[in-house]
Structure formats: structure tokens, C-alpha cells
Amino acid sequence: MIRGSESDSWSRLGPLTFDEGTTAQAQVYARLRDALISGYFRPGEEISLRRASTALGTSVTPVREALRQLESDGGLEVFGGNRVLRVPVLSEAELIDIRDIRINLESLAAAQALDGIGPSQMRLISNACAVMQRAADTGDADLYLESNWRFHSLIYRAAARPILMGVIERMWLRVGPLIRLAVTAPNHFGRSMESHRAAELALRKRDASALQAAIIRDISDAASDLGRTLCDYGPAKVAGKA
Known part of the structure; x- marks a missing residue:
């Protein structure tokens, strides 16, 4: 069973504790x-x-x-x-564009991140993966999606390419709201965790090719679920209009 609270989205925002x-x-x-x-x-x-x-x-x-x-x-x-x-409602054509951009940019960022990931960063990445697994096991979609972004962003930021990271963030901005609906797809958590565990293992082995393959598989599988979400719900239902 997938758990997640759409009704308390606003309460989860804050309040913020501002840093000097x-x-x-x-x-x-x-x-x-x-x-x-x-x-x-x-x-x-x-x-x-x-x-x-x-x-x-x-x-x-x-x-x-x-x-x-x-x-x-x-x-x-x-x-x-x-x-x-x-929040924008994406078309199928836009999803395909975003998928292709993500595959190219995120696989590049992942490969270039290897030299920047030391023991402390690896612990953070592994912890994010472990939290994702617990969330998948309990069907906690909210925690899963938060940890998913943390896992990926920790890897990509290690590449120390701020312009590249900025473009990647903008792609995630576009698809994040739709991914929240797509996690209900059959075996989404299972397939996603296979890719994330493979990426974590590749990082430990310093295997750039395996890391890129895991990232590409994760993006491709997610894009398939996103496409089915649009087909199943239709643009009006996805937007909450029907």
C-alpha cells in the first residue's frame, strides 16, 4: 500500500528556521x-x-x-x-524531452562526480539509499521521494559543476510533481530501488560505466511510469480537474 499525504502539503513546508x-x-x-x-x-x-x-x-x-x-x-x-x-501540467512530448535531457546530463554528472566523492560523502549517499529502501518497504511515498532527490543530488553536486547542476535541478522541478503520482505504478519502488542499489555499488567500486548505466536505467524506468500516469489519468485528471 502506498502511503502519502497530499492534504498536508502546506503544513510540511515549514515553518522555516532561517540561517544567518x-x-x-x-x-x-x-x-x-x-x-x-x-x-x-x-x-x-x-x-x-x-x-x-x-x-x-x-x-x-x-x-x-x-x-x-x-x-x-x-x-x-x-x-x-x-x-x-x-504547478505546470506536462505533455507527453515535454516528458520525452526532459527524459532525454536528464539521461545525458545526469549520466555525465554522475561520472564526473566519482573523484569528488570521499568516505564522508559516500556515507551520506548510502544513508539516503537506506532511507529510500525503508520508505519503499513501508510504502511511504513522501519519504521515498525526499530521499530520492537527496540521493541523486548528493552524487551530482560532487561533480562540482554548478551550471550543470542548475540545469539538472530545473529538469527535476518539472517532473517532481508528476513523479508523486507515478509512484503508484506497479512495482515502481522495486524497480527504482534496483537501480539505486546498483548506483550505490558502482560508486563504491568507482565504476563510472556501471554508475552511468544505473542512472540511465532509473531515469528510463521512471519516464515509462510517468508516461503511463499521463495515459491513465489524462491531463485533466493529473491536474486535478476531473
């Missing part, structure tokens, strides 16, 4: 970005400025700027005559 040395806008952006990537919000869901500021425990100013940046990055879009800000 980083602007409030940057911290709000990072929190909202990770929430979108982890599937807190479903495709087509409206994102309210005031509701977000209340959930995060901050004024509307840093939230407004963060939402503008997310719109610029493709994580949100303006929709309808009332210019409502919402």
Missing part, C-alpha cells in the same frame, strides 16, 4: 524548490503567495521573489485569465 549568512529569499526558494521536486504539490495545483508565506512563517516579500524565480526556472507557470500561479 543566507538571504530569506534564497532559503525560501530552496525550500519551495525541494518541495516541488519531492512532489509535495500535484500538477495543476495552485500556489498561493499568502498561503506559502503563512506556511513558511515569513513575510510575503521573500516568498514573492522566490515564486518569481521558480516561474523563471519552469517549476511554476501563470495560467488562465486570472493569471493564477500553478
Whole structure:
């Protein structure tokens, strides 16, 4: 049974504990970005400025700027005559484009990350994989998706290619909300964990080819489930309109 609470997406956002040395806008952006990537919000869901500021425990100013940046990055879009800000609803063609971009960029980042992953980073990656496995075993979709992003981002950031990482993040921004629906696909957790365990093993063996193969398999399998989600639900249902 897949567990996950779509009703409390806003309560899971915060409130934020702001750190000195980083602007409030940057911290709000990072929190909202990770929430979108982890599937807190479903495709087509409206994102309210005031509701977000209340959930995060901050004024509307840093939230407004963060939402503008997310719109610029493709994580949100303006929709309808009332210019409502919402999570985009992707087409099948867009999913294929994103899949192909992810395969090329993430396999590149993974291979280049090997030299930057030392014992401490490896422990963090292995811990993320272990948390994913526990979440898969208990059907906890929320924890699974959060740990999934943590696992991948820890690997890619080790490549120390900030522009490349920025493009990868924007691709995840686009597909994260749909992945939240796709985890209900038959054996999604099982196939996904096979790829993640293979990637972890390849990292330990310093095997770039095996690591790239595991990343590509993970992206391809996820894309297949995403495509079936669109076919099963249709754009209107995915967007919560039917």
C-alpha cells in the first residue's frame, strides 16, 4: 500500500528556521524548490503567495521573489485569465524531452562526480539509499521521494559543476510533481530501488560505466511510469480537474 499525504502539503513546508549568512529569499526558494521536486504539490495545483508565506512563517516579500524565480526556472507557470500561479501540467512530448535531457546530463554528472566523492560523502549517499529502501518497504511515498532527490543530488553536486547542476535541478522541478503520482505504478519502488542499489555499488567500486548505466536505467524506468500516469489519468485528471 502506498502511503502519502497530499492534504498536508502546506503544513510540511515549514515553518522555516532561517540561517544567518543566507538571504530569506534564497532559503525560501530552496525550500519551495525541494518541495516541488519531492512532489509535495500535484500538477495543476495552485500556489498561493499568502498561503506559502503563512506556511513558511515569513513575510510575503521573500516568498514573492522566490515564486518569481521558480516561474523563471519552469517549476511554476501563470495560467488562465486570472493569471493564477500553478504547478505546470506536462505533455507527453515535454516528458520525452526532459527524459532525454536528464539521461545525458545526469549520466555525465554522475561520472564526473566519482573523484569528488570521499568516505564522508559516500556515507551520506548510502544513508539516503537506506532511507529510500525503508520508505519503499513501508510504502511511504513522501519519504521515498525526499530521499530520492537527496540521493541523486548528493552524487551530482560532487561533480562540482554548478551550471550543470542548475540545469539538472530545473529538469527535476518539472517532473517532481508528476513523479508523486507515478509512484503508484506497479512495482515502481522495486524497480527504482534496483537501480539505486546498483548506483550505490558502482560508486563504491568507482565504476563510472556501471554508475552511468544505473542512472540511465532509473531515469528510463521512471519516464515509462510517468508516461503511463499521463495515459491513465489524462491531463485533466493529473491536474486535478476531473
